[in-house]
Amino acid sequence: MLPKMKGRITWRALALGAAAWAAMLIAPVPAQAEYGDVVINNYADAAGMRPAVFSHWFHRVRFRCKVCHADLGFQFKAGGNKITMAKIIDGKFCGACHNGEIAWSVENCGMCHSGVPGTPTHIHGSTAQTLVAPPHQPLLAPAAAPAPAPKK
Amino acid sequence: MNWHKKTLYMSCALALFLAGSACSAQPQVTARPDGSIPVMDLSYAPDYKAVDEMAQSDVQVIHIAQVDDINSFNRNLKKPKGVHLPPAEDGLRDPQNEATHILAAPKPAFEGLPPTEFGNRVDWVKTLDDKKVRPRWEKEDPDAEPFVMDLDIVRPVKASVPDVVFPHRQHTEWLFCSNCHPAIFIPQKGANQINMSAILLGQKCGVCHGKVAFPITTKSCRKCHSKPKADDWKPPLSEVTLKNPWK
Incomplete structure (x- = not known):
């Protein structure tokens, strides 16, 4: 039903509504995955696979x-473990359980390699990602020391 | 061009000029000539490693939003449009991938678990205490029991927020000593300098909190900052206040 005001169709309201809907549809929708989901894309994209997604x-x-x-030696860092399929089939990292005995085995490629192609390595929903601006520099930090070169 | 249009253009130009001069008069962040912001000096934290968790695209989105839609309501507030979406709809996993549709959905899995207002919206510590889930301590032995240590560490806080109580019990239910000691926290009183900036950057408590353990939001402050200050506690006055000639 068309929006009416004093018996007259408010075309302006209609146009505004349409514009709002168009904006909502065109605007990129951010991922709504669970907090702590980790995308690991150290090597996957380069090898023609979807990035692996790990659900904490x-x-x-x-x-x-x-x-x-x-016990398994996973570092507390997304992408910091340099996991490869060769290590996994040797029983390292994911392969310690995903060996067909404790959990399903590595032939189920798509169960892990399920990420949207091109997604960078990151932890979904991390506080660092949700910050509007990066954390503020502490006051009175010593000034003269040379700044460490940013790692690439 | 009639007179009121002219006035409009003139006032626009004046407003732009005023805004420009106001911005240039009070530089808040001293950017370098090439536009970059100086890297934070970290000589006081030698074990600090640069955090590269922040996705570059997010930063760009914020800048576009600030330029395009300056007057929109809450332009810097990112709100989730849904919670516990199934894997095929969560935006992270590819619905074109057939196995995505087989993956477990969080919503039915979280039913009946104690809720919170942040993170997975599940209180995982309470879930474990209530024995709602039975996660293994050894990967092949479902009956292995954890090595639990019940020791609370109180950390006084300079600011007016309540002091921090770190409970070892809840942490040792999930983790082993070597997960934190000595790489993240030196097991010695007074040896660990912690501040919220470091935590937000993913150091110290922020290695887990803010990534996989409960996140840092206004609603979760009091989970750590839980010991009220003494009744006679007053916030320490800053140096500029003490030296203020007009006080």
Whole structure:
């Protein structure tokens, strides 16, 4: 039904509504995945695979942090483990469980390699990503020391 | 061109000129000639490593938003449009990939778990305490028990927010000593300088909190800042206030 005001169709309201809808449809929709989902794209895109996506929520229901981060040697850093399929089939990293015994085996490529192609390595929903501006410099930081070169 | 149009253009030009001069008169951030901002000096934190978690695209989106739609309501507030979306709709996973549709959906998995207002919107510590889930401590032994240490560390805070109480029990239910000691926290009183900037940058507590453990939002401050200050506590006055000639 058309919006009416004092018996007259308000074309201006209609046009505004249409513009708002168009803006909503055209504007890129940010990802709404779970907090703690990790995209790992160190090598996947370059090898013609979708990036791997790891769900922290799914795994923490089944294992405590200690299993992967102490016993299996996963560093607390997205992309910091340099995981390759060769390491996985040798039973390292994901391959410690994804070996067909504790969890499904590596022939199920798409279960991990499910990310939107081109997505960079990152932790989804991290506080650093949600900040409007980067964290502020602390006051009275010593001034003279040479700044460390940014890592690439 | 009639007179009121002329006045409009003139006032626009005047406003632009005033805004420009106001901005240039008070530089808040001293940018270098090439436009970059100086890298934070970190000589006081030798173990600091640059954080590259921030996606470049997000920064660009913010700048476009600031230029395009300056008067829009809450232009810098990012709100999620939905929670616990199934994998095929979450924007991170590719719906073109058939296996995406087989992956577990969070919504049914989180049913009946104690809720919170942030992160996964699940209180994972309470979930474990209530035995709603039984995550393994050893990957092949479902009955292995964790090595739990019940020791609270109180950290006084300079600012007016409540002091921090760090509970070892909740952390050792999930983690092993070597996860934090000594790489992230030196196990010695007074040896660890922690501030919220470092945490937001992903150091210290921020190695997990703000990434996978509960995030840093206004609603979660009091989870750590939980010990009220003494009744006679007053915020320390800053140097400029003490030296203020007009006080």
